[in-house]
Amino acid sequence: MATTVAAPRAAGPKHKYESGIWSWLATTDHKRIGQLYLYTALAWFLVGGIEAFIIRLQLYGPNGRIVSAETYNQLFTMHGTTMIFMAIMPLSAAFFNFLVPLQIGARDVAFPRLNAFSYWVFLAGSIFMNVSWLFHAAPDGGWFAYAPLNTRVYSPGLNMDFWVIGLQILGLSSLAAGFNFITTIINMRAPGMHFMRMPVFTWATFVTQFLIVLSFPFITVAVTFLLFDRFFGTNFYEIAAGADPLLWQHLFWLFGHPEVYILILPAFGLVSEVLPTFSRKPLFGYPVMVYSLILIAFLGFGVWAHHMFAVGMGPIADSIFGITTMLIAIPTGVKIFNWLGTMWGGSLRFTTPMLFAIGLVSLFTIGGISGVMHSSPPSDLQQTDSYFVVAHFHYVLFGGSMMGLFAGIYYYFPKITGRLMSETLGKWHFWLTFIGMNLTFFPMHFAGLDGMPRRIWQYDANQGWDVDNHISTIGAAILVVATLIFVINLVRSRRSGARAGNDPWGAPTIEWSIPSPPPAYNYATIPTVRSRYPMWDMKAPELTASVPHSPAGEKEVTVKVGGATAGHIETPADTQLNAENAHPSAHELGIVMPTPTIKPLLATLGLCVSFFGLIWHRHVPIIILGGVIFVAALYAWLLTPLEPEH
Amino acid sequence: MATAALAEAHDEHHYTSTGLPHTKIAIWAFIGSECFFFASLIATYLIYKGRSVVGPFPHTPWVDPATGQHFKPILNIPVTSASTFVLLMSSLAMVLAHSAVVRGDRKWSKIWLASTALLGATFLGFQAYEFTSFVHEGLKITTNLFGSTFFTLTGFHGAHVTAGVLWLVTMLFIDFKRGLGPRDAINVDVMALYWHFVDVVWIAIFTLVYLIQ
Amino acid sequence: MTADHSAHVTRDAHGDAHPVEHAHPDWGTYKWVALVLTIITIVEVYVYYTGLKDTRLFVPILLILSAAKFAIVVMFYMHLKYDAKIFRGLFIGPLIVAMTVLISLLFLFGHIAIHAS
Structure with missing residues (x-):
């Protein structure tokens, strides 16, 4: 009865949300949202890169005159804020969205509409923060915005207002996504996908989401205090009222240190997918890799004050935080050695993703070693606020996170678009990035040890910093060229790259069993998983013979794709080059998918109106109007069922 | 309830790996996150305790050296004890509402949901009274560190109670519109978990802010 | 019942x-x-x-x-x-970390101190 009522509607003419711009605005499909994250984040990566390059041009020689001191402050603040919150985190989010449901054998995330909401809020927050450039009022207090410099007295303009509100919006996006992915990974694993069979990227995502939902409250509270101080005259950071400026630093770094693991763990996860595939060997020490992820996350909550050795916390606190920081090097080192162990004796294929993955392993290690140097308070006192620290965190963020994310982009681009990226351009991209990155950041170690402080606009000649800065700027120019090559590769390959087929790399995990790009419903039949490497069990059982959790192996074909059975080496869908239009629709297969809806977007617009009212002379009616739109959209959203009635 | 859950678990479309509903996992993850939110607010209150350079103060009287004006200790323990009791009783009403929904008892589900919402609203009434009388006695959010931390901490708790009351009223509205039955039990359960958590936060605030000096 | x-x-x-x-x-x-x-x-x-x-x-x-x-x-x-046990994990784990952080902050700001005498 119910079916007959619903059927005509679904079979009728295409709904307006099924094509064109509406299909993106109203989408609840995790794959589309993942792509939105990917392209938006790459755009912000370019913006942050331009900011960085202007900084490098200014510092090329002594007494640079390209930008004013004021603009320089805005540039380094926005460079940090953009790269952390609008480039690396959302690039990771692109992979969370695109990959996690595919890797665990699900059709979507647990809360598809909340997922769309997360993306729209991220987009709104990132635009909001950058709109400040139009007012010549970009945030200028550093990405850490230390109190009391961030208060109204010392930062009277709109600059830090944009930062405070923008960060609050971006935090909301990450939190919403965090609850969503925790639920998805706990609750939507396909039958047989035990925790210890999950791909390591899914594990990295799982651990990262806990870091997000447990560390973002600190920054939410710290920023709320600042917002209240700036807008309502409270005293949280008012020294005259007895406030302690260290409150901000503690709350900020209680968030800030877990945040660095939020930035690196997803890249670790991607590399842990790439290395086994191109070594033709199972990941070395899978359980230890998982435990070290968890341990890094846990210890990550106990090391925040190592960012604050210079403030003088006393010998007890310094010792404790020094020791916990050294401890965290153990699980991190374990990961490095396990990756080496994975490659050891494997039949290595040096494709572009593999090169970037090896780039992470080598460059992150350098950054990790300078990181351990900071864990000793006396040594840290010599390095803090110098270019040595800048060198350190660019080795872990660019050499680590970005290298890993590039590896992920090259590796998963075929799954996302159905086409391979150019290997020739990819290798140019890799080698130029590798060389440019080291030229840019390695000399900063020496500049820092020679006493060059961070965040300076100009420096005088003959302090021994000139050559280091010349080299750094030349390196940055090479990075610009490398990034251009990447963009050209991305655009060209998207349009006319070679068709990829289901499994271009011979990879072990189940996302490679379905067509590229996957149909809306991912899996026509939810797969049953009996091992860590189902694809290898079928195609190359000798590779997984020694892996626990796959004793019997996957002899039986259990993955069905669009009515055709996949899992054989010659899957029907694999041979259809025009795969995109070949597989049947969800409706034809009788699979119920979430209804597209623009309500999450409307809710986001309500929030935007509110925040606009707040920054625009604290206009109360506008703030209330935004709140009403938000609540109305929220009710409309929550009172509508996720899926069409069936 | 048991049969409903079982039926859901065997429906391939609503398959979950743990057999537990998504919303319940999400709400517990949310509550875990909220622990950090309130821990930060409470920590700030405690860190700044006794650091205000001007009064009025929570537990001790204060004379303004400039004007010679006398200020009483701000916190009103009898009133807050009453509001604490009201919130505790709202939790009892909440669990009874949930039981009624599970039983499919439409009369008592409405009565207990309404009682919970009403007790929550009463708590908010107490808080409104408390805030206005404090302002009257000379403590505003801008006055000193005590004012800033106190109003922010209890204000955010109040905002959580307000959201809870709205949720309860919405659920009550649905109950009147189409009646809540065993299949809605999970939604009421999730709401109840949120509500009890807000209660639990108040238990901590009552001791750490009001009773300990 | x-x-x-x-x-x-x-x-x-x-x-x-x-x-x-x-x-x-x-x-x-x-x-x-x-x-x-x-x-x-x-x-x-x-x-x-x-x-x-x-x-x-x-x-x-x-x-x-x-x-x-x-x-x-x-x-x-x-x-x-x-x-179900998973809810205990989701709540008690974060609760313990949050309490530990709260207590450490009180130490760091000198509200709780280890007195030698």
Whole structure:
């Protein structure tokens, strides 16, 4: 009865949300949202890169005159804020969205509409923060915005207002996504996908989401205090009222240190997918890799004050935080050695993703070693606020996170678009990035040890910093060229790259069993998983013979794709080059998918109106109007069922 | 309830790996996150305790050296004890509402949901009274560190109670519109978990802010 | 009907454990819980108004009493005692880390100190 009522509607003419711009605005499909994250984040990566390059041009020689001191402050603040919150985190989010449901054998995330909401809020927050450039009022207090410099007295303009509100919006996006992915990974694993069979990227995502939902409250509270101080005259950071400026630093770094693991763990996860595939060997020490992820996350909550050795916390606190920081090097080192162990004796294929993955392993290690140097308070006192620290965190963020994310982009681009990226351009991209990155950041170690402080606009000649800065700027120019090559590769390959087929790399995990790009419903039949490497069990059982959790192996074909059975080496869908239009629709297969809806977007617009009212002379009616739109959209959203009635 | 859950678990479309509903996992993850939110607010209150350079103060009287004006200790323990009791009783009403929904008892589900919402609203009434009388006695959010931390901490708790009351009223509205039955039990359960958590936060605030000096 | 205090667990074809029912306590339990909570609250306020206020025991007593209330609400009203284990993990893990951070912050700001003498 119910079916007959619903059927005509679904079979009728295409709904307006099924094509064109509406299909993106109203989408609840995790794959589309993942792509939105990917392209938006790459755009912000370019913006942050331009900011960085202007900084490098200014510092090329002594007494640079390209930008004013004021603009320089805005540039380094926005460079940090953009790269952390609008480039690396959302690039990771692109992979969370695109990959996690595919890797665990699900059709979507647990809360598809909340997922769309997360993306729209991220987009709104990132635009909001950058709109400040139009007012010549970009945030200028550093990405850490230390109190009391961030208060109204010392930062009277709109600059830090944009930062405070923008960060609050971006935090909301990450939190919403965090609850969503925790639920998805706990609750939507396909039958047989035990925790210890999950791909390591899914594990990295799982651990990262806990870091997000447990560390973002600190920054939410710290920023709320600042917002209240700036807008309502409270005293949280008012020294005259007895406030302690260290409150901000503690709350900020209680968030800030877990945040660095939020930035690196997803890249670790991607590399842990790439290395086994191109070594033709199972990941070395899978359980230890998982435990070290968890341990890094846990210890990550106990090391925040190592960012604050210079403030003088006393010998007890310094010792404790020094020791916990050294401890965290153990699980991190374990990961490095396990990756080496994975490659050891494997039949290595040096494709572009593999090169970037090896780039992470080598460059992150350098950054990790300078990181351990900071864990000793006396040594840290010599390095803090110098270019040595800048060198350190660019080795872990660019050499680590970005290298890993590039590896992920090259590796998963075929799954996302159905086409391979150019290997020739990819290798140019890799080698130029590798060389440019080291030229840019390695000399900063020496500049820092020679006493060059961070965040300076100009420096005088003959302090021994000139050559280091010349080299750094030349390196940055090479990075610009490398990034251009990447963009050209991305655009060209998207349009006319070679068709990829289901499994271009011979990879072990189940996302490679379905067509590229996957149909809306991912899996026509939810797969049953009996091992860590189902694809290898079928195609190359000798590779997984020694892996626990796959004793019997996957002899039986259990993955069905669009009515055709996949899992054989010659899957029907694999041979259809025009795969995109070949597989049947969800409706034809009788699979119920979430209804597209623009309500999450409307809710986001309500929030935007509110925040606009707040920054625009604290206009109360506008703030209330935004709140009403938000609540109305929220009710409309929550009172509508996720899926069409069936 | 048991049969409903079982039926859901065997429906391939609503398959979950743990057999537990998504919303319940999400709400517990949310509550875990909220622990950090309130821990930060409470920590700030405690860190700044006794650091205000001007009064009025929570537990001790204060004379303004400039004007010679006398200020009483701000916190009103009898009133807050009453509001604490009201919130505790709202939790009892909440669990009874949930039981009624599970039983499919439409009369008592409405009565207990309404009682919970009403007790929550009463708590908010107490808080409104408390805030206005404090302002009257000379403590505003801008006055000193005590004012800033106190109003922010209890204000955010109040905002959580307000959201809870709205949720309860919405659920009550649905109950009147189409009646809540065993299949809605999970939604009421999730709401109840949120509500009890807000209660639990108040238990901590009552001791750490009001009773300990 | 008395509350069944054990979660039923079934096993599916793949051997995965599935708790299908989260047993809730009933009125018989709830009324006692409410009574105990009320009594503890009365004791807390009573302690505040007695001479105990100026002794060293005052703060520890209040902390223990409120911790007891906290635990009772979480165990019975939020039925964590009877529910699937994963919820315990999701709540108690973060709670412990949050409490540890709170206490460390109080140390760092000198509100709690280890006195040598």
